[in-house]
Amino acid sequence: MVRPGFWWHGPETKNSIYITFDDGPIPEVTPFVLAQLATHSAKATFFCLGKNVDQNPDLYRQIVAEGHTVGSHTYNHPNGRKVDVQAYHQEVEMGQAAQDRLIPRSDAPLLFRPPYGRLRSSQAKWLKSNGYQIVLWEVLSGDFDLNLSPADCAANTCKAIRPGSIIVFHDSLKAKDRLEVALPAVLAYAEQQGWTVAAL
Numbered sequence: 001m002v003r004p005g006f007w008w009h010g011p012e013t014k015n016s017i018y019i020t021f022d023d024g025p026i027p028e029v030t031p032f033v034l035a036q037l038a039t040h041s042a043k044a045t046f047f048c049l050g051k052n053v054d055q056n057p058d059l060y061r062q063i064v065a066e067g068h069t070v071g072s073h074t075y076n077h078p079n080g081r082k083v084d085v086q087a088y089h090q091e092v093e094m095g096q097a098a099q100d101r102l103i104p105r106s107d108a109p110l111l112f113r114p115p116y117g118r119l120r121s122s123q124a125k126w127l128k129s130n131g132y133q134i135v136l137w138e139v140l141s142g143d144f145d146l147n148l149s150p151a152d153c154a155a156n157t158c159k160a161i162r163p164g165s166i167i168v169f170h171d172s173l174k175a176k177d178r179l180e181v182a183l184p185a186v187l188a189y190a191e192q193q194g195w196t197v198a199a200l
């Protein structure tokens with residue numbers, strides 16, 4: 001289902017793919033991600049949780065300093081369909097504030113990814129009118145799926161990508177085992193295809 005105003009993929013004409021990382025930053029995983037991206041001269045987009053930004057401010061600053069784009073993923077990761085509108089707005093604002101405290105926001109649109117991709121239309125409307133661009137995805141790596149082998153995660157993700165794809169990974173403990181195999185595989189695959197790995 002395509003809903004206007006949501007980004008499901010980036011510009012296709014550029015021969016770029018757009019890798020995104022949700023739920024970080026955390027010291028156990030994010031440094032690995034940053035090192036991989038640097039090795040391949042790749043840029044990415046990090047949808048950070050406010051609580052992790054507060055706990056790991058230096059990692060957050062490093063993401064920005066290395067030229068990646070940051071977006072918000074709320075403060076505590078609520079499911080939009082399970083909390084009321086007011087509580088959700090508060091979560092969004094707390095998440096964004098955690099980022100703004102460290103690095104003041106620019107004039108660029110505020111990128112926001114709803115946890116679980118779940119939103120009520122009233123929440124989407126509120127986000128839009130408060131300057132947020134909602135970013136969904138085209139390719140789920142499945143790195144959060146404990147039943148998926150790292151090799152299958154890597155193979156499935158490479159198979160699904162095309163120019164313009166927005167791909168979801170997680171810099172989280174749950175995803176770590178699969179991410180550590182699938183991310184290098186996707187970066188190598190993109191290189192082979194001649195695609196640029198770009199930030200949104």
Ligand SMILES: [Zn+2]
Pocket residue numbers: 022023073077115116
């Ligand atoms: Zn998430």
